[in-house]
Amino acid sequence: MNGVPGDTALVLIAPRDAWISPADLARTGLSGIGGARRELDGRTLVSLRSLAPDVRFELDERELALRLEAAPSLLGRGAVDLRAWSRPAGIETGDAPSAFLNYAAHATTQEDASGFLEAGVSRDAxxxxxxxSATQVAGVVRGLTTLTLDRxxxxxxxxxGxxxxxxxxxxxxxxxxxxxIAREWSLDPYRVRAPLPGATAFAATPSTVDVYVNGALARSLPVAPGTYDLSNLPVTTGANDVRLVVRDAFGRTQAIEAAHYQAQGLLAPGLDELGWWAGALRxxxxxxxxxYGDPVLIGRHRRGFSDRLTGGARLELGPRVxxxxxxxxxxxxxxxxEAAAAASADExxxxxxxxxAWRYSARRFALGADASVLSSRxxxxTLAAGADRALWRAGAHVAAPLGxxxxxxxxxxxxxxxxAGASHRxxxxxxxxVGGGAWLQLSASVSRDRAADPAAAVFAQLVMAAPGGGTLDxxxxxxxAGTSASTGLQxxxxxxxxxxxxxxxDSAAGGTVSALAxxxxxxxxxxLGYDHGRGSExxxxxxxxxxxxxxxxLFATRPVEQGFALLRVPGVPGVRAYLDRRPVGRTDARGDLLVPGLLPYYGNRxxxxxxxxxxxxxxxxxxxxVASRPRGAAVVRFDVERLRAVEGWLRLARREGAVVPAYGTFELDLPGGTRRSPVxxxxxFWLEDVPAGEHAARVYWNGEVCELxxxxxxxxxxxxELGTVTCGPRAPML
Structure with a gap:
């Protein structure tokens, strides 16, 4: 079929025709087969001649071969998802009830002290x-109190809360x-929410499809003959050049090229992003x-209407605004x-x-502009009609690499x-x-604030790598304000x-020095920190x-900011552990190690x-x-089992002396069954998982058996190690 060897089939040869079972054609990858049919000895056969022009055939009677060429429409259609972030197989959650307490304390030589405590309890979702928090100015103040339920x-x-x-x-x-209640994309970090492009490729024979994005090979996958709908091409934000190369088993290639612009603010068609909140302003x-202030109801909803269009609405209702x-x-x-408009009423x-706003990003440059306009009321x-605000705000940027x-x-x-007036910058x-891991950064700016005269500033900085993984600048x-110089090592x-x-x-403001360890x-x-400048230390x-x-x-750890895992290697201390192949510590005397810093809902290795x-x-x-919950625990137990093995050397007692039962078999009866070891x-001999106690054993050698x-x-x-084990008088094999 299309040059690819198939199975052996029964073929009925007729003048200028050949009849074959539809099942044999289906095994070559054909689908939707019509044509003239006939019955022969209980078998249904289809005429290859009747399938023309979609199927052409050639009969080689010398080789007993039937060579077929089929149109793409008969080779079937498949779907291939090419998303770059597909969920890997084998992710486990290992959810476990847990609690944490974060603490922080800060003090200075100017008798300023502050502290912070945060507690949390996690169970399932x-x-x-x-x-x-506690400060000398505000005293003890409650922070955030929140109950979160994830679905x-x-x-x-x-x-x-x-x-x-x-x-x-x-x-x-x-x-x-x-x-x-709100849509939370982080609950599935592998979910594709943007409308990624697709393409269609045809392979007449077993082929390899190479996907190139911006000149780089993004995916390569083998395919069987047929038509394939490729979805979620792994493009990046901005302008992309996509090229599909289909290479068959004979080295023939066909290429499909397309240009696509990937917008970061779009939602896939039919996808909704929503959120509703009701409560009192804190x-x-x-x-x-x-x-607390006024009660308020806030609602937001965005929906992807097509690959190119996403619309949204926002509502805010309160007694004042x-x-x-x-x-x-x-x-x-x-x-x-992107465009947005809003109307409001404040009393x-x-x-x-x-x-x-407009943005455009390509491999060689990026540019964009945005502007907002607010009426005076x-x-x-969070903005009262009588408060000061930016009546207009505008920005523009262009960036490009130079080689x-x-x-x-x-x-x-x-x-x-x-x-307060206008400002521009x-x-x-x-x-x-500049080579050797060093970079030279230059900047120049002109700014004007309100009625002040324009002010120009220039800055130059050399940054280079320092020994031990640091940087020197x-x-x-x-x-x-004048000219100043600065240097740093961090x-x-x-x-x-x-x-x-x-x-x-820094030489500015009379000179400042700071240090942090x-x-x-x-x-x-x-x-530990130290700051000297402006007449104070x-x-x-x-x-x-x-x-x-x-x-x-109970474990002491760094502040709990993400998920964490209790890694267990039962009973084995000192085992190095890794998170995404980075060392994170060693197991303690019980074989446990608390590993912080897991990304929630993501497959952490x-x-x-x-x-x-x-x-x-x-x-x-x-x-x-392992995937953990946000600030929740996953218990991960690595299976290690102590080997309870016994070894020794067998001897058979004979009148003429001990004999080695070389290349025989040693059997041991245990509660879980019989264990055997070659001699x-x-x-x-060597036997594993043998408990303490007395067990019946047998030695098989040269057609004889010796029990002991x-x-x-x-x-x-x-x-x-049991040493030398001697079996008594020989007994005939049963």
């Missing part, structure tokens, strides 16, 4: 958290004390515990266009606002406050690689245990960490170093894919 199968998150509503283009970010957060708005996002080959005073939950060693960016930002930046700036904290530091010196063991994070110290209760054990497990243990899998040339009791003493050793 529920998480209850609460926090409190990953529906991508919904329900909240009760304090919740921060995310802002959009024409609204603020109010904090409400109440209830809410006011003076951070300084008061129970200060009411607001309604709509938005639209359009994607095309010319980029992404009857009307207001209006609008927003417009526009209001929403492989440089990039350049030009940016404008401007705004006019209703009460234009800035140009470039980054040049030195720079100079010149502006309205190293960021690693993901796991380690140290970090920061040293900086950081230490991050497995059980916390600690910092300040030293500071801070400590933060967490306590976690999981698996009936946890592993152990098998070389650290003693040879007296049997090891199962050394790597697992070596020196009489050696085998006593296995209690022992903590993984392998117990």
């Amino acid at each position: 529920a998480l209850l958290t609460g926090s409190v 990953p199968e529906r991508l919904l998150r329900l909240t009760a 304090d919740a921060l509503v995310a802002p959009d283009a024409l609204s603020g970010a109010p904090m409400l004390a109440g209830i809410g 006011e003076r957060y951070g300084t008061e515990s129970f200060s 009411q607001q309604a708005g709509a938005s639209v996002t359009v994607g095309s080959g010319a980029g992404e266009l 009857g005073a009307p207001g209006a606002a609008g927003f417009l 526009f209001a929403h939950a 492989r060693v440089a990039s350049v960016e030009l940016q404008y930002v401007g705004a006019e406050q209703r009460d 234009v800035e140009a930046r470039t980054s040049l690689r 030195a720079g100079v700036r010149s502006g309205r 190293r960021t904290l690693p993901v796991g245990p380690g140290v970090g530091y920061r040293l900086r010196a 950081q230490a991050q063991p497995e059980f916390g994070r600690y910092e 300040v030293g500071s110290a801070s400590a933060s960490g967490g306590l976690v209760l999981v698996g009936r054990r 946890l592993g152990i170093e098998d070389a650290d497990v003693p040879a007296s243990y049997r090891i199962g899998d050394t790597e697992r894919l 070596g040339a020196d009489g050696a 009791p085998l006593a296995v003493p209690e022992s903590g050793a993984g392998v117990l």
